Amino acid sequence: MTFRQFAVNNVLRNKRLYAAYFLSSLFTVMVFFTFAIFAFHPAFLEGSMRSEVLYGMAVAGGIIYVFSFFFVLYSMSSFLQSRKKEFGLLMMQGMSTKQVRLMIFLENMLIGFFATVSGILLGLVFAKAILLLAENVLVIEETLNFYFPLLAVVLTFVSFMILFICISFFVSFILRTRKLIDLIKADKQSKGEPKASVLLSVIAAILLLAGYGIAIYVKGMMVVIAMLPVVIMVTIGTYLLFTQISVSVIRRLKNNKGIFWRNTNMVLFADLSYRMKDNARTFFMVAIISTVAFSAIGTLYGFHSFLTKGLTEGHPFSFTYTVSEDEKDEKFEKDIGVIEEALKKHDIAAASGTVDLAYFKQGDGEVLITKASAYNQLAELLGKEKVQVKKDEAVVVSDSNKVLASNEEKDRLLDIPVKLSDGTTIQPTRMRESSHVLPEMYSYYIVSDAAYEKLPQPERTETSVAWMAEKGQGEALAQAGEDIFNQIGGFNFASIDFTVYQINKVYGPILFIGLFIGIIFFVSAGSFLYFRLYTDLDDDKEKFKSIAKMGLTEQEMKKVINRQNALLFFAPIVVALVHGAVALTALSHFFDYNLVTESLAVLGTFAVIQIFYFAVVRHFYTKQIREAVF
Structure with a gap:
């Protein structure tokens, strides 16, 4: 040979x-x-x-x-x-x-x-x-x-x-x-008895809690500023968690006779502290790599959801066309004709409504004030609840834009009365959470039709036409939106289906590539655990052979192996899931957008994959030891 x-x-x-x-x-x-x-x-x-x-x-x-x-x-x-x-x-x-x-x-x-x-x-x-x-x-x-x-x-x-x-x-x-x-x-x-420093354990707990606290507490642009120190604190804390805290916890469990002497716990804990010491760096590496995978995919998926769902929620109409009073005479009829022609061309059935948007001087800026009948006209078009406004009442509608909006701006309008032309005022009495009816990003007032007639001359006026198409016409709406956009431009016209299509077209490659890279990281992390587990296979065979001679049954051996392998596979993954959940929470604070559904989808998918991977590896690992011992 x-x-x-x-x-x-x-x-x-x-x-x-x-x-x-x-x-x-x-x-x-x-x-x-x-x-x-x-x-x-x-x-x-x-x-x-x-x-x-x-x-x-x-x-x-x-x-x-x-x-x-x-x-x-x-x-x-x-x-x-x-x-x-x-x-x-x-x-x-x-x-x-x-x-x-x-x-x-x-x-x-x-x-x-x-x-x-x-x-x-x-x-x-x-x-x-x-x-x-x-x-x-x-x-x-x-x-x-x-x-x-x-x-x-x-x-x-x-x-x-x-x-x-x-x-x-x-x-x-x-x-x-x-x-x-x-x-x-x-x-x-000789490995010696694994030891842990109380001081380092305390430092690890402080770093992790401080990192989590800062990540969850900060909002807006402060998330970006706090990101680097939080990453450093959590990374150091994670390393100390596996090298110090885990060893301290196991030693305390071993010193508890009620736990240590129960059933097969002696076999489990006698070897567990050495395994934690040997596997600490592997656990740390797997936890960090998995966290990167969770956070990267969660960020890409969350940002995509934020863009598409946020736009869809904020712009519920299929098409909207808005023109100022100065441009209305020269553009309005022509552009409306182009839109109607595109609807016919693509066989789109849609109902439409027209409202005037009047902006008045309120405080330091301009604020939209609309009458109840105009609001209810578009609300009916969307199938949403109409608003009932009393003669001497004003209702504040919170902004539909969750990024540009602020709670202070919403609350501020509640404190500013609506001025009428006769010198009297109407004090806002209640706030209506954003129902995304009028094509307006910021907070505005709704007053009764009678009160609206008493308002002074507006600073500027716009006319807005909205079309609401029947469901199931998404592809046709995107094509019609593109045709209209190419003819009249996008300054006055908005098509939510075409906009989402454009976002998906640009964002699709990023999401696709990021997903594959995240999967590679996660599969590699699982492979690290596989290598670590099978490195100890020969030693486990010899150990269980010796213990089996003293009366360890096959079922008891399976129980010990399952617990050891579960700790090996899930200890770093659980830590990574917690890290990922905190990171995605910080991301939601940065966007000011609820990402609970997206976070659960990403983290849940990876958790299911890890459970399946553990079940397969555990089966073959236990089988090899059982064949060598019994």
Whole structure:
């Protein structure tokens, strides 16, 4: 058997250890290849979105590439630790350090080559499905037909082979600068009783609570200012949480005889403190990476929701056309004709209403004051509740814009009376929460028709026409909106369906790319846990063999393994979910927009994925130990 055959056989004999490394690398290659397919697709190279896609591809590819480098480094570290006995045996048989380095280099290149080729092949298999998905998510006019992506294949293969070559040389460099015997004996050295500092534990709690408190308390632009110090505090606090607080908690549980001596808790806690010490850095890394994934996807999804839902809520009509009194004579009839013609062209059934918007001098600025009949006309068009206003009453409607609005502005109008032309005033008595009826962003007054006639001459007047189309005509409305926009421009005209379409068209690639990068981060975090778990597999087999001789049953063993694995998988993920929830709460404060639904969707999805991943890994892990012990 040649030396190369020996290296190949080593890989084949360690399929279990290399499985997660290989599959994760394959997935990373496939995602990178997917972006390359998009970037070099003829529809993009010749279409209007070429620059956006190429830029997104460059950013996403760079992130994936850099992250892949560190991911493979970590994988190789786990690989070296788990094969310490094998290295010791080979050196006893006469293998030199140089040959060990060469063997590791060949093994890593073999894994890298097949992961790259398999990732490209798998990407080709699912290329059409991915292109169809992207065609809908990206909201593009071009059809993404399947093509053979030769440039994407070459770019992906060359890029990742260079990456694996660099990683292999880097690992060889590490082995040259350290004695191999130190690597072999690393797990054999006495770990000692894990200790924790009370001071550092207190500091960790203070940092986390302070970081959470600041993130939840600040609002508006203060969120951006507070972001960097909060990230630093939470990151340091997270590291100390796993290295200090977790050890302190476990030691207290071990000192509690009522808990420690109950059932199989002795077996669990006796080894748990050492596991927490060994896994602290892994937990920290997984928690931070997962938090980045949660926050990135949550931010992209939340911002998209904020833009689209916020606009839809603030502009409930299908079309609105507003013109000032000065321009009404020369533009009004012509533009209205263009809009009506577009509605007929696209077979859109819509009801319309016309109102005059009069702005009066109130305090330091201008405020819209409308009469109840005008308000109720558009409210009826939308199917919303009408307002009843008494003769000597004024109602304040809160602003429909949640970013430009402020509570002080809303409250201020309640304190300012409406002045009539005869010198009398009407004091506002109540506030009506924003019902998004009139096309006005800011707070305004509603008065009775009789009181409206007594108002002084307005500072300016606008005429607004609103159309409300029947449901189920979204695509036709977007096309009609585009036609109208191209003819009369967008200064006086607004089409919510066309606006949302434009946002989705621009934002789609960002959301699509961000989603894939977030998934890569999360899958990689799960792979780190897999490596950490299977590094201890041989030790767990020996431990449970010894305990089984003293009477440990199979069910009791499963119970202990399930608890150990649950802690390994869910401790960092729970911390990351809490971090992510706080980050998304801060994001909602920045936008002044409720993101509870979006946050639950993102965090819940990742939690379900982690539960499924845990169930699969636990099954096979328990099966291997059971076969070795019983």
